[in-house]
Amino acid sequence: MEKEKNQNSTSADQSQDTLKENEKSQENLVEESKQETDQEPKEENKEETDQEAKEEIKEPTPQEKIAELEDKVARTFAEMENQRRRFEKEKEDAFEYGGYSFAKEALNLIDNLDRSKHVLESDDKLKETEALKKTLEHLDIIKKDLISIFEKNNIKPIDSLNKKLDPNFHQAMMEIEDDTKEPGTIIQEIQKGFTIKDRLLRPSLVGVSKKVTIKEEKTEENQENPENK
Numbered sequence: 001m002e003k004e005k006n007q008n009s010t011s012a013d014q015s016q017d018t019l020k021e022n023e024k025s026q027e028n029l030v031e032e033s034k035q036e037t038d039q040e041p042k043e044e045n046k047e048e049t050d051q052e053a054k055e056e057i058k059e060p061t062p063q064e065k066i067a068e069l070e071d072k073v074a075r076t077f078a079e080m081e082n083q084r085r086r087f088e089k090e091k092e093d094a095f096e097y098g099g100y101s102f103a104k105e106a107l108n109l110i111d112n113l114d115r116s117k118h119v120l121e122s123d124d125k126l127k128e129t130e131a132l133k134k135t136l137e138h139l140d141i142i143k144k145d146l147i148s149i150f151e152k153n154n155i156k157p158i159d160s161l162n163k164k165l166d167p168n169f170h171q172a173m174m175e176i177e178d179d180t181k182e183p184g185t186i187i188q189e190i191q192k193g194f195t196i197k198d199r200l201l202r203p204s205l206v207g208v209s210k211k212v213t214i215k216e217e218k219t220e221e222n223q224e225n226p227e228n229k
């Protein structure tokens with residue numbers, strides 16, 4: 001009897017162990033299925049991001065490449081054309097105005113001739129002498145020759161006297177009271193100006209007219225009528 005009881009107890013224990021093992025295996029299967037379900041959306045997300053990246057890195061079509069190349073070629077030709085025009089303009093300016101500095105310095109010859117003439121004319125010892133007349137004649141001939149040479153090279157004097165002051169060509173050095181002329185009229189030329197083609201070589205230094213002030217008019221009236229004081 002005791003042996004039978006022991007056998008029954010061992011069989012019961014064995015059955016309980018098998019039940020526990022079955023429960024554990026079932027729990028393990030549930031956990032594995034959960035892990036698989038968790039991993040599936042992650043893998044799907046990875047596949048989606050990979051597809052998006054591939055779409056972003058997608059190479060342009062042949063038509064797009066051709067259009068891009070055509071745009072680059074057009075831009076290059078436009079830049080080349082602009083450079084060509086700029087070089088032609090610089091070449092023309094160098095040809096037309098290459099002697100600008102030389103011409104500006106050469107004007108000093110005319111200035112020195114005018115100064116020499118003025119000094120000789122203001123010398124009391126030489127006044128009304130044949131030597132003075134001949135010298136002045138020669139100075140005038142030299143000046144005329146210089147101006148003709150300048151005009152052949154498109155260097156021309158600026159007309160100033162009895163003309164309105166133009167700040168593009170004239171520089172006012174003084175104002176002279178004169179009611180016979182309109183204000184701003186050039187009535188004296190201190191130094192002659194010149195142009196080279198359409199550019200200013202140097203401005204004319206001039207004196208312009210202005211109206212007589214009221215104070216001077218009143219003093220004249222007072223001088224005419226001293227008894228009214």
